[in-house]
Amino acid sequence: AQSVTQLDSQVPVFEEAPVELRCNYSSSVSVYLFWYVQYPNQGLQLLLKYLSGSTLVESINGFEAEFNKSQTSFHLRKPSVHISDTAEYFCAVSDQDDYKLSFGAGTTVTVRA
């Protein structure tokens, strides 16, 4: 079974500053990788995904994540954050044909003006 480690539980950051959220997973077999975002009192929204191909994946709102197989990592970055990026971010991993996601504990990002 997969385990997912998000190394930071809380990340405070100033508006327009860069942010990096770290994620490591346990298995080296073929996996699918995801970042989800959860705003208060809402469900999870898919931010971006790695299924195959290019190891650098991007979202429509400026986030990017890079799959590093040798380090079993999938860190999330944004070069310049906005107040609206304040939310909880979850890294998730799925083994192929496992039909379930293993989530990290989440990282709360608080963007201050």
Add this chain to the structure above:
Amino acid sequence: KAGVTQTPRYLIKTRGQQVTLSCSPISGHRSVSWYQQTPGQGLQFLFEYFSETQRNKGNFPGRFSGRQFSNSRSEMNVSTLELGDSALYLCASSPTDSGTGELFFGEGSRLTVL
């Protein structure tokens, strides 16, 4: 296209009672999963259904059960409620049956057990 719809959104039960939560997936999605979210344990997988068949199950006691209907709608049931069952229960549907894990989540049903 309508998103994943979960009902009820909020409910309060007492210990020993049972509860049934409902989930309507996005139209055309045949895979439905359920997750429990708590502050202490985070997000934990309950079960996944595809075409009325349970394909995977998490490590929860038998008090937690689910089913999927022919129209892909799903229900989960928790019997003999305990205080620790208080949580946000999230339903998610998937547009494929390939097990990639790309899920679309509803807003959840928040259960409080008193």
